[in-house]
Amino acid sequence: MAAQRQASSASQTPHISPAELSYIYTSLSLPGAPIRPDGRSATQFRPLSAETDILPGTNGSARVGFADGTQAIVGVKAEVERTALGIEALTQAEQEEYAAETGGNSKSDGVKQGSSSGQGSWVQMAIEIPGFRDDDALPVFLAEMMREPLVESVAGGGEGGMVGGLKGRLVINRRWHWRLYIDVLLLSQPLSYPLPLLSLTTHLALLSTKLPKLKSKGEEDPFFDDDWDAAEYLYPRAKSTSTKPSSIPGSISVHKVRPPVTLLVVSVAENVIFDPSREEIAVADAVLAISVTHDTDSGRLKLLSIRTIDPPSRLTQPGVPNSENVATLGSTAAAEESVIINPSTGEEEVPGVWRPRRGGVKRATIAKMVKMVLEKGGVGEEVLEGLEGVEVG
Amino acid sequence: MKSLRRDFSSDPHTANVTSKVFVRSTKSGKVQKIVRELYLRQDIPCSSRLCTICPTVAPEDANGNIAPFVLSEQPAGTTAFPRGHYIVPDTNALLNGMDLFEHTGAFYDVIILQTVLEELKNQSLPLYNRLLALIKTDEKRFYLFFNEFRLETHVKRGPDESINDRNDRAVRTVAKWYSEHLRAVTKSKKEKAIPAIVIITDDKENLRKAKEENVAALSLENYVSGLEDADKLLDMINESREARHAKEISGELFYPEYYSMSKMMTGLRAGNLHQGVFNVSPYNYLEGSIKVAAFDKPLIIMGRHNSNRAISGDVVVIEVLPKDQWKSPSTKIVEEEIVTKNDNPDAGDNEAVVTEREQRALQEEVRQAHGKNLEGRPQPTAKVVGVVKRNWRQYVGTVDSSSTSSQTTGRRQQNVFVLPMDKKVPKIRVRTRQAADLLGQRILVTIDAWNRDSRYPTGHFIRSLGELETKGAETEALLLEWDVQYKPFPKSVLDCLPSEGHDWRVPESKDDKGWNGRRDLRDLLICSIDPPGCQDIDDALHARQLPNGNFEVGVHIADVSHFVKPNNAMDLEASVRGTTVYLVDKRIDMLPHLLGTDLCSLKPYVERYAFSVLWEMTPNAEVVSADFTKSVIRSREAFSYEQAQLRIDDLSKTDDLTQSMRTLLHLSKILRQKRMDAGALNLASPEVRIEADNDEVGDPLADVKTKAMLATNSLVEEFMLHANITVAAKIYSTFPQTAMLRRHATPPPQNFEELINQLTKKRDMRLDVSSSGALADSLDRCTDAENPFFNTLVRILATRCMTSAEYFCAGAHAESEFRHYGLASPIYTHFTSPIRRYADLLVHRQLSAAINYEGEDGRATTEGSITRNRLEDICRNINYRHRNAQHAGRASIEYYVGQALKARGEKLAADGVDSGIEEDGYVMRVFENGVVVFVPRFGIEGVVRLEDFVLPGDSTDRSVEERRELVTRRESDFDPEEYTLKVTEKGHESSDRAMGVELFERVRVNVSSVKEESGRGVGKRRVRILILNGK
Secondary structure, X not given: OHHHHHHHOOOOXXXXXHHXXXXXXXXXXXXXXXXXXXXXXXXXXXXXXXXXXXXXXXXXXXXXXXXXXXXXXXXXXXXXXXXXXXXXXXXXXXXXXXXXXXXXXXXXXXXXXXXXXXXXXXXXXXXXXXXOOOOOXXXXXXXXHHHHHHHHOOOOOOOOOOOOHHHHHOEEEOOEXXXXXXXXXXXXXXXXXXXXXXXXXXXXXXXOOEXXXXXXXXXXXXXXXXXXXXXXXXXXXXXXXXXXXXXXXXXOOOEOOOOXXXXXXXXXXXXXXXXXXXXXXXXXXXXXXXXXXXXXXXXXXXXXXXXXXXXXXXXXXXXOOOOOOOOOOOOOOHHHOOOEEOOOOOOEEOOOOOOOXXXXXXXXXXXXXXXXXXXXXXXXXXXXXXHHHHHHO | OOOOOOOOOOOOOHHHXXXXXXXXXXXXXXXXXXXXXXXXXOOOOOOEOOOOOXXXXXXXXXXXXXOOOOEXXXXXXXXXXXXXXXXXXXXXXXXXXXXXXXXXXXXXXXXXXXXXXXXXXXXXXXXHHHHHHHHHOOOOOEEEEOHHHEOOOOOOOOOOOOHHHHHHHHHHHHHHHHHHHHHHHOOOOOHHHOOEEEEEOOOHHHHHHHHHOOOOEEOHHHHHHOOOOHHHHHOOOOOHHHHHHOOOOOOOOOOOOOOOHHHXXXXXXXXXXXXXXXXXXXXXXXXXXXOOOOOOOOEEEEHHHHHOOOOOOOEEEXXXXXXXXXXXXOOOOEOHHHHOOOOOOOOOOOOOOOOHHHHHHHHHHHHHHOOOOOOOOOEOEEEEEEEEEOOOOEEEEXXXXXXXXXXXXXXXXXXXXXXXXXXXXXXXXXXXXXXXXXXXXXXXXXXXXXXXXXXXXXXXXXXXXXXXXXXXXXXHHHHHHOOOOOOOOOHHHHOOOOOOHHHOOOOOOOXXXXXXXXXXXXXXXXEEXXXXXXXXXXXXXXEEEOOOOOEEEEEEEEOHHHHOOOOOHHHHHHHHHOEOEEOOOOEEOOOOHHHHHHHOOOOEOXXXXXXXXXXXXXXXXXXXXXXXXEEEEEEEEEEEHHHHHHHHHOOOOOOHHHHHHHHHHHHHHHHHHHHHHOOOXXXXXXXXXXXXXXXXXXXXXXXXXXXXXXXXXXXXXXXXXXXXXXXXXXXXXXXXXXXXXXXXXXXXXXXXXXXXXXXXXXXXXXXXXOOHHHHHHHHHHOOOOOOOHHHHHHHHHHHHHOOOOEEEEHHHOOHHHHOEOOOOEOOOOOOOOOOOXXXXXXXXXXXXXXXXXXXXXXXHHHHXXXXXXXXXXXXXXXXXXXXXXXXXXXXXXXXXXXXXHHHHHHHHHHOOOOOOXXXXXXXXXXXXOEEEEEEOOOOEEEEEEHHHEOOOOOOOOOOHHHHHHHHHHEEEEEEOOOOEEEEEEOOOOOHHHEEEEEOOOEEEEEEEEEEOOOOOOOOOEEEEXXXXXOO
């Protein structure tokens, strides 16, 4: 049971004493300028090392290592599969065709549309974390949390775009599609909550993924070019000579469409902190997994999902104020003067004494977190830019 | 956010490790990315005898030897490269000029790159195999250089570089490396000694880049032009080459485009399209048929447009045509030579894919199909939409004299048509500079391509076999046409022969290892009975009475497996040849002469190793027991069938040998009767025998004899059949999966439909095809008192309705399918002729394993085992060889008969008249514009066209041209339901100028050999049959 709880919460609870927790919390909650244990600014990421195409046998792969020593590799394999045409799919296609016809569009458009809707189940993700069985809650939950934005993010069409998003990209024709196997392997112990690491690695792996070039046309059985160099990227790339000014000054955006990334953001009091370390997560009021993607239409970032993650601080042992401590009972008089109400929980709070965080998080805080991720030149773009640097450089 | 990359530059091994990445699509539809790691090395030798370094570093085999160096130290020079040169061809050069590379006059010291070999393999498997064979021979000095594995010559593909460009670069890199390498290793020697490295490529871009990089490179044509005998060699360059980089196809497209591979595969899987082997009708070159798995009966393919560039033998994909385009099979003889007489080989604008004449010929057929006949109701037709595999080979033919331009001014290149010997193959357009020289020669050509804008396939000339009608040329032509391996045995095969040669003897001492497991049967009275003059005696027999009143009967077969050990060069050569081919005046042996006619041959008076099957039989020929053993025998006498018959019939002879032969004859008769009772068929084939040893003076036709059947023939035959059946059962029980067996499938009843119909209509006879026994009985009843040959004729026709017997591996069919239909035996194999059939040799090995014979070295028991896959490959090959050998033999006889007729004609011509020879003939098939007549005297069948009917009032001795003119005046009335044809002279309605023939009718014919004197096909000789009388 304990293991279960641990698994579903943000990470294994570090063995930190209530006094330490209180100290970290206090420094992180300093208004305006939190002081982080490693001296970073609130939005600063720890340095990471990353490379792509490390596994020659896969269609695409990446390795990312965080500064805290956690490392992950992701391999993407693709396989051609026959599409089982269910009654739904058939009727859907027919309806679309019908709609296309009545809507005055040519029939071929209708067919094209009909064939461009893929199924989310064509993307399979398996996560392996040392010490966990593959049916444990954490790997399963993580996999689903990453797969969902992946298949559900639907990008607009247009030049170099991907009609129907990843699902649409996997359609070969009405009868055939690609099935994608994304295998995520965490090489180290999950010291901190592994989601951002795994998400970034998967993102890079998908960017480097190539599918053999299709030579057959239309509804024929697929037939591919045997030249691997002719293979096409799963996420189409613009020509590097593109004259289009990129949305972010100074960045080289070769991808119009990119897989989403999921960032872990925590809030401590009024402060929003990115790339939290283990200790920082341990004291956070709220832990959010925010999935964003690049929106091809607006050229900006788009929010795909926010998930709250059970903050581990809830499970910590509370500190005992001196006023209640039998050992120190009566030795201080200060206890009475400093009764503060915790802003988020409304509970009585004694400064310097750790209380597990309880209750929700303010809307304003969440709005702030989201805004910091999404805004132009914000953290989200910075991350994507950094990842692009890995892939292109 | 910062990201870091790993830096590989400090790793010293990165340069040696690289990988090759490609996409592989499997049959099941999986698409895989394949990564092969390459570890580059520096010890791959250059293999030049000039090199002083490579021999010291070249990798050694287990015995410490290095592979011998191939490239000569003094390679031949040309005018451009007087110091000698090594040739480095690229893939295109090989594709376009493989015949040149095989030519013995030039192209020595060639470096074949691994890159090129692999590319060639992807583009053309046959060429790849030919190149491998070239690399294996020592004479041509071809060296396969593994450039991709050598550090210096490995080329990494650059970004945005196409595979072709990369491979071209690899070729140039190798050439550069070789020059530098040779210069470095031969420093001490004079500069003169270093040969030039010459790239041969037809790629303009590659030529240009080579020039930039200062590498010697020439196009194939330029290179060849610098050689002696350039004209001849230039003709051997592939013709389609120009089409490749020249022009988008210009002008009119005659043929529809093929479907893309993926479209065909989709269709095949979905069952909309079908795949099969394209066969052209021997009587109508515009009609083909395809047997596909989905339908019982073959589909018909009518006309050039539908056959869409398929050539007989190709594996094609077809689409069934809509029902309104279904037709009945044609009832007309259409020969390409006659219909397309005046085509111009230089493709003109007026060239249409279906000429008017052809169109007319087709229209006739459609009219027929829609006509009254119920019998020929329209059958499904199809069109070819793609070709899976071309089975083009080299074709023997003659230059069509009418297609050469009249003024033969020197060496100008011109287009000519080559008419292949095989009538099913369309004429081939060939560009040549030697048109004048090639007229009247048998030549070998190959097809290079058949583009959509060309009516006929284009090809190129390979070599001339010699003058038409010379024995050498015609024999070689025949062997080439039937793919018979006739080259002398290579040294590696001869090395496998016993070192004693003809002095080999059965060891005298029984302690010798040669006697291991052998029974001493030297005291038995064994004799052999064969056709006269037989040298390769496979089998011998004996019979003797046992004390208990039963008989011991022995069949002794030459022990070939003792001399031919599995998997040595001789065994492999024999497995490729598959069978000995008998021509009229020549025998192409499967095994070297020494074995076939001496050491294995069961010659009389000498001791020989044998494999014996011994039965104990009751006087009623019931088998009591059977025994198999390796043995040593001494044949007492070698009889011919006639001699044996005489000896048996000579009542004055009462010696033991004669008595035993009488016993054998007696038993064989009982066996035969039993077999007949079981339902064996007595089939007939239109065979004649040529006894070619006659002197020059007599009538050449006297050599042509129909095969006589003596009782002694059937004596030998019965015991051989019996031995085969006994052995088949034995090896099957030991090797239920891998026994080598022979089956004759029960023919499907619809094969007989037409024959049954014909017999019912014409003779009111019934053929019962429900079982082989029923068929045998009903065939016996098909007799005509006035026409004794009628029965044989029906048997010949019935045989043609059946499938041919085939070798197979026991695991390939269910036991119920093992049946031999013709022999009415549940299981059968071939055991009795190991000298001339490879199957028998395999069966010998299996049988010796089955009886635990250990052989000289105790290894023989394992020799019989062979994997099923390998066995199936062998079966496929020997079935093919067997069929070809039969065809070649028949073609040889046909040719001989033609020559005999010609010789006779010439002899008579000296006396003033060549009136041919009159014989009886029988009508086998009736077409709308002719009939097929079989002449038993010569074993030939020939087409008789309308003009060759000698109507009352015609004179017989008209020349070919005069007769040809008659055709315009002839009219025919064809009744497909009654199988009759009535020929009349136009304008003469009355019956005095008319002749009618019908199926099965006996007609009097005039057979002669005629030569075309003018027009197309000048100098072509054929056997002409004139029908002299009918009804």
